[in-house]
Structure formats: C-alpha cells, structure tokens
Amino acid sequence: ALCSRLSSIRAASSCTNGQTGCHFLSLANLFDRVIQHSARMHGISNDLHSEFELYFLPSKNQIGRVSRNCHTSTILTPNGKENAQRIAREELTEVILKLLVAWREPLWHFHQNMAQHREFNNFSSNKSLEMSEMVHELRRGVQKVVEKMQMLGVINSSLGNLGSPEALLASDRAEWRLMNDYDLLYCFRRDSNKIQNYLKILKCRIVPEHGC
DSSP states (O other): OOHHHHHHHHTOOOOOTTTTEEEEEEEHHHHHHHHHHHHOOOOOOOOHHHHHHHHHOOHHHHHHTTTOOOGGGGGHHHHHHHHHSSSOOOHHHHHHHHHHHHHHHHHHHHHHHHHTTTOOOHHHHHHHHHHHHHHHHHHHHHHHHHHHHHTTTTTTTTTTTGGGGGSSSOOOOGGGGGGOHHHHHHHHHHHHHHHHHHHHHHHHHOOOTTTT
16 A cells, blocks of 8 residues: 555656656646645644544643644744745745655654554554655655756756755754654644645746646
C-alpha cells in the first residue's frame, strides 16, 4: 500500500532522454502530484493525532498543558494566504523545502518510539512509518518541481541552495529531541498543513490556468 501511494511522486522522476514510452510531465502536472501527496501526508498526520489523543491523553486537561513549542519555529513562514502570495516564489519554495528537511529525522525517531508502545496498535505504528517515508518522497517531488521551474525560467536558476536545502537550515537542529511525542505530532500536523497550502499557493501563482 505504501508503494502504491508513493508511486505518483516517483513517476515524475522516472523519465530519461530517449526512454521508450515515457511521457514527460508538465509543470502543472508535477504540482498536482506533490499537492495530492502533501494532502495524503497531512491526512495521515490528522489521523495519528486523533489516535494519539485516544491512546495516550485521555484527560482533556493533559491536552491543554502541552507546550507546543515547535522545533521549526525558527523557520520564518508567511502567516496567512495573503502574505504567502506576496513573498518571492524562490522564498516560498525555500520555506517548503526547509520544513520538509526539518521533519525527516524527527519523524523517523517518532516512528521508532511508537513501535515501542504496546498501546499503539501495529496499524497506527505503520502509519507513523508511512508518514516518515512520505516526507522524504515529497521532498524529492518538490525538488523535481524546482528543477522544472528553473528549466522554464520561472524561478532564478542561480539559487543553488534550493537543490541542497540542508544548507538553508541552522547547523543546530536538535531542538526536536527535547520535545515529547505528542508535541512533535502536533507540530508536524501544523507544518504539513502549511506545506500543503504553500504548494497550492505556489502552483496558482505560476500556473493559475490549471485548477486555481
């Protein structure tokens, strides 16, 4: 099931010059694929968040006391649709990639923690693994969108850091290790929603004639 869900992202990078029967995807199609992928990823985060509350936080008072101090708070993100529409395309793309890179390692450790909880059933544990894999695949898909935009001259091709978003993050990214699992999941649900919305906004700014 995981492979079938991720196949749409991988397909975007499967074409090579001269490959028989290969159809190159338009920029609009690439955007549609990463947006659909981000929607599924956010949906899984919502499901896990609800299940986590059911299994581990039966008291509403406990839920109200979580710190929600997200490790990605140092990444400057536009607040609201209007602000996201104002900033440069390159800057919005950087924000998306920064968020995806920032969650790769924390989600893998979150899955390992969940696998150790007997209260958390195997199906839910598999969801946490799928969520971790989807972040990696979505990052690859977004980078394919970036390459296409640079090739078409939509964004500045001299922005080499977009190909290596790790360079855009601060060197010390260990703040997430101090967060409990519930806060981590809350923050990812919030950030995955941002990623989905930013991708939609970026698409509509660049190819508004396609479903915007």
